[in-house]
Amino acid sequence: MDRPQGGDIVMVLKIKDLPNEEYWLGGNPSCHGCPASIGLRIALKALGPKTIMVVPAGCATIIQGAFPKTSARVPLLNIAFAAASSSASGVAAALEQRGIKDVSVLVWAGDGATSDIGMASLSGAAERNANIIYVCYDNEAYMNTGIQRSSSTPIGAWTTTTVTGKMEGKKDLPSIMMMHHVPYVATASLAFPLDFVEKLRKAARIQGFKYIHLQAPCPPGWKFSSEKTIEVGRLAVQTGSWIVYEVEDGVYRLSTPSLPFVNKDRRKPIELYLRAQGRFAKMTEDERGRFMAAIEENWTAVANNQKTGRIFSSR
Amino acid sequence: MPKYKVMSGNYAIAYGAALSRVELVSAYPITPQTSVVEKLSELVDTDRLRAKLVRVESEHSALAACIGGASAGARCFTATSSHGLLFMNEMVFWAGYARLPMVMAVITRSIGPPWGIWSEHTDILAQRDTGWITLMVQTNQEALDSVIQAYMIAEDPDILLPTMIGLDAFIVSHTAVPVDVPEQEAVDSFLPKNRVPGFLLDTDEPKTMGNLTYPEWNMEFRYLAEEAMKKAESKIVEVDRKFQKAFGRSYGGLVELYRMEDAKYAVVAAGAHAGEAMEAVDQLRSQGIDAGVARIRVLRPFPKDALRSALGNLKGVAVIDRDISLGLGGIIRAELTSALYGLKRPPHVKGFIAGLGGRDITVEDVKNAILVTTRSVEEGQDEWIDLREEIL
């Protein structure tokens, strides 16, 4: 049941309720204002020490620091680029075999590892309903190798391999995961961290494949000053460009951060989001049009999903 | 008391894995490996094996799942062939360099294009740099026994190297012969319960596996792996001897010798065609040629000392490679001649390429190869056995 009934006590998570313990240690090699570092700090506060991380090649690999040091205070398996979902499946199976039930397996993978090279293994793990939490931290390009385009790069964005702007739209990963009919799919924003925490904790309570797509605004890659990481993330939600929702057991629910923006008139002008980032500086009118059209289509899908409520039952 | 069941080499592998109490099986179907996993699935579904089956969507994922599973403390098993093995090559290196004990059966099959499903050894030999202990079996019985031996070797705390077991496509994998299936209790007495350390991913002592390592640290990991490979040579012999004591069977340790005590010529081969070689040697002996067979059972660590001692004093050696490294020739011939380097009077080594794409290697072929070796003076290029000149 979604809405609290009369008499229910609803525990609203507050910032001060987050544990003080750090499981992602500071002074790591991440860039100034790195969203992956913020995301990991928050995610591990959400899930706690009984978490095993699986990290494919990407920024999250490097921000651990170099041997013999690591910034991860939970067990972490570094693995090859395409292999996160499958190796995490193996970890989960081994834990189950050993009767260990109170440990979450958390994949922390970038958009490149998820949407491109790891697409097949992601789909396989989802189809098998592997008991893992898969977080895609989406900085919308191959940032670790120096800002090359991925299938998750939005249209019109500058990258080193799309210097005149990406010609293709952004691949809709959460929808793809939804169509695998897995128990939980969600999107999240660092500007709404408590929503992210609640989603992670909910995922940890569910058996099966859970997918959370976290927007990760990247200062060097998106070309904005490092203090604006959270602000850019907030603008993404406030302009309607990033939609925060969840699909739990096939039931679609728009999340609190995006509820105000169902109404198109309440959305801030998209220029605020685009102008905040240097990567859109040379965006053409045509690209901007297609960017806007994609946003409109996404909100149409939101409306349809809200009307339908239960998107799927079968698995 | 041996209990014989007629079974294929693939089923023998499956029973070996089941008797070894594997805990995680992750594999992707490819001809001619499929019946290994089918039999294991059946054993799991009928509660004769308590293991998790991760039915992955590719071979790359199969080995990745085993790597994740072994890192989390499970005894893992997979099997593949040819293109599947090549597809997982990145992870084959990963498992070797991560020093994760696990066992993989490789049903050796030719590589395309053009497509072929029959036996060739190029696929397993292409993995020779990956840090896996590599065995090549001759018979179905050896296949079953080698799986049990492999876990014993791989999980040894001094070794910690994954182990792959090669068996010829169809010749061993699909030919059914009587195989003695040991009792579970006997295997339990021989092979300790899973010794794969789960410490790698332990929430009580969090550690990070394999993060970026600068040059001043990186090389020594490879050195330790090489040291483990060296230790593996004696460990393999020791385990084979222990197996002999427990089950009454052994396979010569690193190199199985047949009629080598007084041999002047030898055939060096790996895999099923060593059987043809033994038959050929018997026939030539009756013609007065003192020949023997040195079957290379272990491809990695490459048994340099064992081969030097077996072959050092011979007049001639015929190496029959069921493989090819284009631009070099027979891989085993090349590695053998390198191993014999430095001997005061090394034997004359003649290389033969045979059986590529699964073409039959007959007893006559081997006999001819030995006779050619007895007559040849220069090393020369590898000779191709049974090449169809008429279609060239």
Next chain:
Amino acid sequence: MTLKIKAVPFSTPTLGSGGDTSSWRTERPVLDEAKCINCLFCWMYCPEGSILRGEKVVYIDYQYCKGCGICMNECPPKAITMVKEG
């Protein structure tokens, strides 16, 4: 005492795995305690965990702070200002 490596390459959790990241700063955040309402936004958003929770106000730990400025940007009462280093 030189670290000896084991067969399997693993690392142990350490603060400052990136070295002295305080040297990356060109400016440092300075807190006006009088304005701090202890909302903990800065604590939550800091990529390095360099903001520490205190009794009544937060405390900035400069050991690894990279000076990214997120704390300054997100502080609702604008209690944090960025001051040039050196």
